[in-house]
Amino acid sequence: MTVPPVIRLDDVRLALDGRSILDGLTFAVPARGVTALIGPNGAGKSVTLRVIDRLLCPDSGTLHVAAGRSAFVFQRTALVRASAATNVALALAPLGLCRRERAERVASALARVGLADRAGDAATRFSGGEQQRLALARAWALRPALLLLDEPTASLDPTATAIVEDLVAEMAEAGTTVLLVSHNLGQVARLAARVVVLDGGRAVEQGPTRSILSSPRTPEARAYLTGELPWTSFAAAS
Amino acid sequence: MTETFHETLIRLWSLDRDVVAIAWLSLRVSLTAVGIGLALGVPLGALVAVARFPGRDALVALLNAFMGLPPVIVGLVLYLVLSRSGPLGSFGLLFTPGAMIAAQAVLATPLVAALSRQVVADAEAHLGEQLRSLRLSAPRRAMVLIFDARFSLVTTALAAFGRAISEIGAVLVVGGNIDGHTRTMTTAISLETQKGDLSLALALGIVLMGLVVAVNAVAAFLRSHAARAYG
Numbered sequence: 001m002t003v004p005p006v007i008r009l010d011d012v013r014l015a016l017d018g019r020s021i022l023d024g025l026t027f028a029v030p031a032r033g034v035t036a037l038i039g040p041n042g043a044g045k046s047v048t049l050r051v052i053d054r055l056l057c058p059d060s061g062t063l064h065v066a067a068g069r070s071a072f073v074f075q076r077t078a079l080v081r082a083s084a085a086t087n088v089a090l091a092l093a094p095l096g097l098c099r100r101e102r103a104e105r106v107a108s109a110l111a112r113v114g115l116a117d118r119a120g121d122a123a124t125r126f127s128g129g130e131q132q133r134l135a136l137a138r139a140w141a142l143r144p145a146l147l148l149l150d151e152p153t154a155s156l157d158p159t160a161t162a163i164v165e166d167l168v169a170e171m172a173e174a175g176t177t178v179l180l181v182s183h184n185l186g187q188v189a190r191l192a193a194r195v196v197v198l199d200g201g202r203a204v205e206q207g208p209t210r211s212i213l214s215s216p217r218t219p220e221a222r223a224y225l226t227g228e229l230p231w232t233s234f235a236a237a238s
Numbered sequence: 239m240t241e242t243f244h245e246t247l248i249r250l251w252s253l254d255r256d257v258v259a260i261a262w263l264s265l266r267v268s269l270t271a272v273g274i275g276l277a278l279g280v281p282l283g284a285l286v287a288v289a290r291f292p293g294r295d296a297l298v299a300l301l302n303a304f305m306g307l308p309p310v311i312v313g314l315v316l317y318l319v320l321s322r323s324g325p326l327g328s329f330g331l332l333f334t335p336g337a338m339i340a341a342q343a344v345l346a347t348p349l350v351a352a353l354s355r356q357v358v359a360d361a362e363a364h365l366g367e368q369l370r371s372l373r374l375s376a377p378r379r380a381m382v383l384i385f386d387a388r389f390s391l392v393t394t395a396l397a398a399f400g401r402a403i404s405e406i407g408a409v410l411v412v413g414g415n416i417d418g419h420t421r422t423m424t425t426a427i428s429l430e431t432q433k434g435d436l437s438l439a440l441a442l443g444i445v446l447m448g449l450v451v452a453v454n455a456v457a458a459f460l461r462s463h464a465a466r467a468y469g
Binding site for chain 1: 385
């Protein structure tokens with residue numbers, strides 16, 4: 001029996017400030033596990049996450065998200081000038097939890113990312129790695145069915161990156177569907193079971209991570225994965 | 239001239255009863271007006287920064303324009319509203335500190351709203367996408383952004399206090415500059431100067447300057463102390 005995908009985009013198009021960003025984007029994300037969105041800068045990866053989270057509305061095409069609650073962890077961590085606990089509690093506000101329930105969720109989410117003893121500290125004073133862990137705690141507290149991650153380790157050192165990767169893997173194992181945007185191909189290989197390669201606002205290739213990373217079929221995916229620069233391939237073609 | 243300075247110093251040193259009473263009334267009226275201005279203006283400015291609705295740009299332009307409301311015009315309009323034949327005449331507020339508070343609150347509110355809108359819009363540029371992703375409603379997003387920008391909003395409160403305590407036109411028209419009842423530092427300075435009692439005018443001027451500097455210093459200290467804690 002085939003499991004229906006939790007996210008399906010079909011011929012999604014979106015232009016921002018007159019520039020086409022998504023140009024007939026079509027792909028599906030299966031339930032559970034980590035799916036990575038990779039591709040060169042400007043391919044439309046971050047915009048795709050925003051469309052899936054309904055932060056942006058596509059001009060045309062269909063978007064189907066069957067997952068329940070979603071959580072978004074941005075590349076640039078957005079934290080309020082308040083304590084770590086307050087930042088997590090803030091995310092729970094629309095859920096209508098009672099005070100005790102909210103406090104328990106905050107405490108367990110902070111404990112899960114190893115920040116239980118920093119609950120009362122000012123979040124904006126945290127290091128980059130700690131801030132990203134706090135952002136994951138905020139996402140975790142929501143108990144999301146879908147977790148969207150936009151280059152969550154882009155500016156972190158290797159130790160902090162490893163910690164964040166472990167947390168993401170743990171969330172995926174717990175049953176959360178994770179859609180990860182990353183330029184770190186090692187990270188993609190470690191975390192993702194499936195990969196979707198974007199180029200020019202289109203999905204040019206998708207499939208199991210290992211086969212796409214080792215033997216991409218399309219020239220666009222090959223160019224991206226081998227680090228070929230667009231202007232050198234253009235010069236070679238001409 | 240030397241005699242005037244001498245008398246001024248004596249008035250200040252001896253905590254002259256007139257000086258203290260006038261300074262206290264001014265402070266009470268202006269702080270209350272600023273409090274009302276903050277209570278109304280900050281949420282209004284934050285909502286305008288966060289929400290998207292038809293006519294928003296026009297409202298922003300109006301708030302910005304109202305920052306420069308001429309106090310004497312505000313005094314005149316409020317005089318008509320509060321006068322015995324006016325719509326709120328039955329409250330008997332004209333020529334009372336209540337009318338002066340209302341006048342200064344009318345001046346402070348659009349100033350606070352316009353400055354708050356800008357401060358909250360700056361905070362939204364950083365946090366807005368995250369808050370929308372968390373599915374927070376517009377009023378709740380506004381509240382979170384106000385909280386995040388609370389240290390910057392201190393400057394807004396100071397600007398409003400500066401406008402309220404230093405204005406003369408509105409309080410003169412609706413307060414009437416009644417001795418011992420509605421005489422503030424600015425109206426008293428103007429009157430005493432015209433009467434030739436320069437030592438009282440000068441003493442009040444020094445107290446006025448001192449109050450403005452003191453309030454700003456306390457606010458700056460609190461702001462830097464809090465900002466050190468929360469970044």
